[in-house]
Amino acid sequence: MASEESLHLRLELVAPAGLVFEGDCEMVVLPAATGEIGILPQHAPLVAQLNIGRLRALRADGEWLTFAVAEGFAKVQFNKVIVLADAAEEASQIDIERVRRSIERATQRLEMYHQGTVPEGDYVDPYREQLALRRARNRLKVAGVPEK
Numbered sequence: 001m002a003s004e005e006s007l008h009l010r011l012e013l014v015a016p017a018g019l020v021f022e023g024d025c026e027m028v029v030l031p032a033a034t035g036e037i038g039i040l041p042q043h044a045p046l047v048a049q050l051n052i053g054r055l056r057a058l059r060a061d062g063e064w065l066t067f068a069v070a071e072g073f074a075k076v077q078f079n080k081v082i083v084l085a086d087a088a089e090e091a092s093q094i095d096i097e098r099v100r101r102s103i104e105r106a107t108q109r110l111e112m113y114h115q116g117t118v119p120e121g122d123y124v125d126p127y128r129e130q131l132a133l134r135r136a137r138n139r140l141k142v143a144g145v146p147e148k
Contacts, residue, residue, distance in 0.1 A: 009041055010080045011057050013067060015088040021065065027058040028081045030074050039076055046076040050085060052138045066091040068142035070135050087135065094143040099136050103147070106132040 008024040028039040031053025037046075055067045072085035106129045113124040140147055 007041055008060065008079065009039060009043075011083070012081070013055070013069075013083045013085065013088050015085050020067065020085075020088040021057070021090065023057075023059065025057040025059055025065075025081075029054075029056040030081075030083070031055060031069065032074070039081055041079050043076050043079075046074070048074045048076075050074055050083070052134050054138070054142050055083065055085075055088070066142055068094060068135075068139040070138075089139065089142075091142050091144070094139050096140070096143060096145055099139045099143075100148070102132060102136040103140075106130075106136065 008026060009028055011021060011023060011025050011028055012019065013021040026041070030037045030039065030048060031051050033049040033051050036053075037048060039046075050069060050072045052070050053068075055069045057065045057067075059065060068087075068089050068091065069083070069085040070087035072083060072088075074081060074083045109118075109124045110126060110129045110133075112118045113126050113129070118124050137147060
């Protein structure tokens with residue numbers, strides 16, 4: 001018979017600013033580079049590259065927690081899932097107005113770049129701005145808010 005401990009996963013979600021979430025879960029769904037990966041207790045050891053996307057965790061009480069995550073890595077071993085992400089935010093904590101300002105800023109900077117109207121002394125990196133747009137749009141999607 002499986003022990004009570006083996007029926008849960010320990011999830012540690014870490015971003016550069018520190019620990020975003022730590023707790024026991026019954027299942028974790030990761031936005032891996034190869035597609036979504038569902039992790040259950042006693043999963044084989046795994047290291048996966050993460051894409052910008054939605055990380056979900058099913059808690060023991062049946063509640064799903066949802067996080068917007070940026071690129072990073074996940075390690076699964078000994079019923080523990082450690083996620084190191086460039087950014088991570090719980091869906092209910094997403095500041096929608098801040099996200100919309102990020103989208104507007106990145107869009108304006110990309111337009112300036114493509115039109116050749118970047119002010120002298122300013123530098124626009126189109127890759128960085130596209131990445132900012134993808135991250136912001138993901139945060140809106142995870143929060144369940146349309147982009148407009």
